Amino acid sequence: LVTAFSNGREHEYFYASLYAGLYHEAQNEADAAKVHLIAACQSSYGSRSDDYMASLAK
Template identity: 75%
Template sequence: MQVGRDPRPVMREAYNMFKDGGDPSKFVSEFLNGQQHEYFYASLYAGLYYESQNNPDAAKFHLVAACQSPYGLSSGDYMASLAKVHCLCRNWSCS
């Protein structure tokens, strides 16, 4: 799927990671010291990427990190709920 240029840096990088491959952990580290929502989204999409690559241990690490991030814990964002539901479905504790 081809999309236009997203103005949000984290989403541009997530799209490129899914499109071209890449290092999800490096992707997350690029947003580690950014805004809270950027770290959350980087962790979320890194986890989903690892799921798509059948790497459940790495997926768990990043999805749980997304849930436990300040943004994941307090934002009320529906994507934070998605991360929590994903972890619940996989029996991964977010607490």
């Protein structure tokens, strides 16, 4: 999922990473969740946006 949006718009990659992280967290896969949530926060959209979901991810 994240790979499909890696060349898209900034917010698409952020949301793909965020929701992949939340999915893995719900599956009790903490290491995979951490990788995706960190990627979401470090993305250009996640690091600069005032979006509520970007704040939530941080």
